[in-house]
Amino acid sequence: MYLIGFVLLLGPLVTVHELGHYLVGRLFGVHAEAFSVGFGKEIAGRTDRRGTRWKLSALPLGGYVQFKGDMNPASVPDADSVTEASEEDTSGNFQNAALWKRALIVAAGPVTNLIVTIAIFASLFAIYGKPVIEGVEDSREVAVFAENSPAQAAGIQLGDTIVAVDGAPMADFDDIKAVVAIHPGERMIFTVERDDDRIDIPVTTARDSRTDRFGNTSQIGFLGIGPGGGRYVFEPVGPVQSIPMAFDHTWDVLGMMVTGIKQVLTGERSIKELGGPVKIAKYSGEQMSLGLVAFIQFAALISLNLAFINFLPIPALDGGHLAFYAAEAVRRKPVGPQATEWAYRTGIFLVLVFMAVVTVNDVVSLPVFGPLFGS
Numbered sequence: 001m002y003l004i005g006f007v008l009l010l011g012p013l014v015t016v017h018e019l020g021h022y023l024v025g026r027l028f029g030v031h032a033e034a035f036s037v038g039f040g041k042e043i044a045g046r047t048d049r050r051g052t053r054w055k056l057s058a059l060p061l062g063g064y065v066q067f068k069g070d071m072n073p074a075s076v077p078d079a080d081s082v083t084e085a086s087e088e089d090t091s092g093n094f095q096n097a098a099l100w101k102r103a104l105i106v107a108a109g110p111v112t113n114l115i116v117t118i119a120i121f122a123s124l125f126a127i128y129g130k131p132v133i134e135g136v137e138d139s140r141e142v143a144v145f146a147e148n149s150p151a152q153a154a155g156i157q158l159g160d161t162i163v164a165v166d167g168a169p170m171a172d173f174d175d176i177k178a179v180v181a182i183h184p185g186e187r188m189i190f191t192v193e194r195d196d197d198r199i200d201i202p203v204t205t206a207r208d209s210r211t212d213r214f215g216n217t218s219q220i221g222f223l224g225i226g227p228g229g230g231r232y233v234f235e236p237v238g239p240v241q242s243i244p245m246a247f248d249h250t251w252d253v254l255g256m257m258v259t260g261i262k263q264v265l266t267g268e269r270s271i272k273e274l275g276g277p278v279k280i281a282k283y284s285g286e287q288m289s290l291g292l293v294a295f296i297q298f299a300a301l302i303s304l305n306l307a308f309i310n311f312l313p314i315p316a317l318d319g320g321h322l323a324f325y326a327a328e329a330v331r332r333k334p335v336g337p338q339a340t341e342w343a344y345r346t347g348i349f350l351v352l353v354f355m356a357v358v359t360v361n362d363v364v365s366l367p368v369f370g371p372l373f374g375s
Contacts (some may be wrong), residue, residue, distance in 0.1 A: 005284030005295070006277075007060065011037060013113065013303050014063040017310070020112030021065045021105055028101045031092030034066040061277055067094035067105075099325055106321045113307035114250070120300035122239075122246035124293070129234035130245065131174070136229035139173035142192075149224025154203040156192060156225070163198070164191035173227045178252065180205055182259050184221040186268075214286045219269070250304065257308060276358030315347025 015037055022032050031051070036042075038057035045055030057063075094102065133139045141161045145152045156162075162176055163169065166189050170176050180188070184207040189200050205221035237245065263269040275283075280302065287298040313323040320343070328334050335343075 001289060002281045002285035005286075005288040006281035008288070009284045009295075009299055009302060010060060010280065013116070013299065013306060016116055017109045017113050017306060018063045018065050020108035024108040025065065025067055025094070025105045028097060028105065029092060030094045030097055030101075030105065031068040032065050033068055033070075034064075036066075037063045039064070069093040069095035099328060103322060103325045106318050106325070110307040110310040110318055113303045113310070117300045117304040117307065118243075118246045118250050120296055120303070121249050122242040124297065125237045125242035125245050126239045129236045131232045132235045133173065133227055134230035134233045136227050139227040139229070140170055140176065141227060142225045143228030144226040146224035146226070148206075150206045151190070151203055151223045151225045155201050156190065156203065157194065160192040160194050162190055162192050165189070167191075175252075176223070178256065180221040180223045182221065182256050182263075184208065184219050186221065218273075253301065253304060254308065257305065271357065274358045276355060278359060278363060314350060315343040316351060317347065320344075320347050
């Protein structure tokens with residue numbers, strides 16, 4: 001189940017990412033020499049009439065489009081190719097394309113993943129509607145307290161309406177729950193409306209350990225409040241209305257991702273919470289077992305992750321290429337070959353170290369290794 005879920009998840013997402021690069025490159029007349037789903041040894045493939053080799057490779061952890069003028073699949077410029085192309089034939093050479101064209105070709109991959117995420121969320125809103133709490137006019141109003149509620153202990157009262165957290169406006173209870181969840185054990189400022197007054201109340205959230213049906217444990221923030229009312233119901237949403245809702249939801253999820261990474265870097269969260277391909281495969285199988293909708297929602301999250309990671313300014317990733325193009329635009333000339341080579345070596349090293357760390361995290365977190373490592 002894990003393997004099937006992993007292939008069904010990552011295969012299409014990698015393919016649409018690389019198709020973004022390929023289609024924009026083709027629009028600008030840049031020739032693609034190879035289009036690969038996966039890395040390493042070719043398993044199967046064919047060459048089309050334009051001379052592009054379409055192939056499936058052995059290591060299913062990504063993919064690439066290698067354009068004419070690239071030295072390798074990481075799109076490191078081939079200086080010899082650029083020189084030869086400038087002297088003989090610049091047609092179709094990526095490195096000889098205008099700077100803005102190269103930037104758009106590189107950005108097209110993660111942008112395509114971003115579009116896929118928004119399209120999935122918009123489709124789900126249009127089909128199923130927006131979840132709202134039945135019988136509650138304003139779900140931001142505190143109707144019940146849980147036992148040992150940090151909010152109640154800090155001075156929040158029944159009937160208070162939480163309008164902002166740390167200065168950020170809250171639209172509904174789900175907004176409050178989401179922002180609290182990613183700040184376990186942290187002091188936050190809750191702005192409440194009470195008797196026509198606005199009051200700022202500092203609350204230190206509790207740290208709550210939650211384990212799902214598959215045994216996955218996570219640390220989330222806990223406030224100990226509820227809006228009252230019944231089980232969630234779905235309010236119909238039109239196709240047009242679903243699009244801005246999808247943009248808002250994507251932005252909220254992206255903000256949670258950025259906050260989580262910042263917390264890992266500052267030591268507020270353990271690096272063990274980072275996951276890699278093994279954990280993605282595990283979660284893929286688990287979500288697939290819950291049904292099509294759960295699996296598609298998970299695919300949207302992974303697609304957003306791919307977009308975010310590829311926009312990071314790390315050489316060998318799309319964001320690294322864009323950083324070089326920004327430097328080229330400022331300097332009015334490309335970054336020198338020696339600096340480029342060392343930057344790409346450093347970037348590839350960082351990516352490999354990150355992959356090693358998250359893979360170790362993944363393997364150690366598997367149930368079979370839990371007793372050995374005390375996890």
